[in-house]
Amino acid sequence: MQRLTGLRGLVDAYDGFILDAWGTLHEGGPVLPAALDAVRRLHAAGKRLAVMSNTPQLGPVLARRLEGQGLPSDLYDFPFTAGDLAHEDLRAADGPWFAGIGRRAYHLAPARFPDLLPGTPFTPVDRIEDADLLVNGGPDRDDLPLSSFEALFRAAIARDVPMVCANPDRAIVNQGILTMCAGELAAAYEALGGRVRYYGKPFPGVFERTLERLGTEAARTVVVGDGLTTDIAGADAAGLDSLLIAGGLYADTLVTGSGKLVDDLEAAVRAISPVARPRYAVPRFAW
Template sequence: MTTPLSAFADIADRYDGFIFDVWGTLYDGGTAFPEALETVRALAGRDKKMLVLSNSPRVPGIVAERLTGIGFDPAWFTEIVTSGGMVADVVGGRRDGAASALGDRVLWLGRDRFPDTVPADAFTIVERVEDADWVLNAGPERPEAQLDEYEDRLAAAMARGLPMVCANPDKSVLHGGARHLCAGALAERYEEMGGAVRYFGKPYPEIFARCLDRIELPAGRVLVVGDNLETDILGANRTGIDSLLLGCGIHAAALAEKAGAGDPLDTLIKDHGARPRYYAGTLAW
């Protein structure tokens, strides 16, 4: 069962550590949610361990700058972990067999928007599918891009059997009320074509294991807080961590549309195959 939560303070002392999503949880893509800022500040005052976990294809320092700019103090967080940071570390540093097997020449989708997903000198960057050994998918080049704009490039990469590394499993985000395409949608389409994709980020256990290692707490003493059933909550479920789903982010429109037709939250939970322990409309203290 998912327990409705009216105030975060009601469960704050049940956990020693908290892992917070960013987009849709701490801010809306532009400004901080006031309730979230108040809650994080209150937890910091109680000496709770907190960590930020983002599917951003940027390295942690960039996310830290963004959080600072909207009122969060980076000192409140034990660490900031991003999917882009894992790609930079694991793939850029060729730290495992799969990364070592990648060729030198990379077709980098979204490089202009996300220029630090791998170190610039780690690979030879090419502009044509025909010249590439693999595809780095950081996301669309433009926020307003549509999936069909990538159909030809994805099909050409698939025809050559190029492996893809996806630096952001999110399929979309809400920015000021507008839905923007993310790298996860391109990766999903590539898999539909038959392409091989390696994902870094939520909901994959590798990044949650890294978070538990950094926060230095067992899974049973940690709570994941996020707005996305497909990434935040599913990843927590897979790792044995309790979770809180917020209704103010990516699922807000779906929850509103399903209102009046039974339990909209339960319908969404069944649709996505992920169940949070708690649910709240906002991250209010």
């Protein structure tokens, strides 16, 4: 793993940059100034840029949110999200996995994530007892413990209701607070015996679709993100190089109090994810 202080050393090596959003560009609040500067410089250098997020929101919604946080949409080429991929499959509702699944869906998600079911053949229902499918966009409230979902999940599993997980992230750092995401709910559902279909990083589809839209060669494209089990592991599986933002989700373990990479970074990374192999690492997303 090559230790870097910023992205300037990668400009000549790559034509395409696939950028994570949460933990890389921002931490729940305004876009980080150093990140905005780096995106501006990459754009000025003529690089192809995609913002690829595990949010269950659709790409246009993400773009508007990022605009409000301070990232103009004309600085990157397009957004692509786990929600986009999930919505495409829900809209088609075909293939072996969807065979035999009825068209009534219980949508578990915050009120700010309403976009997964409109435009699909699935009718939303308010009771899990009436559902054929559980669509998971995350906890409906940030203050709920994982245990509060057990009764809902057991009721669904008793009826063999499968789950679509539209955000594999298990947690994010939201302005300094670790917050549970849809991936944690999906893991609990599986642990109770439920069936789950995941969309987004690190699972197949999202990297391939993003690379196809970027139009850059795989060997000239790098994935940038703070998630070892999502951004980095997914890049590895897709055959793409990756740059780990060590000061994101795992900042307490991978970055010193003075903001530098820890001395034995490789061992610290392996302790978190034995399979993730970032090619590069920086303390934060900066030029």
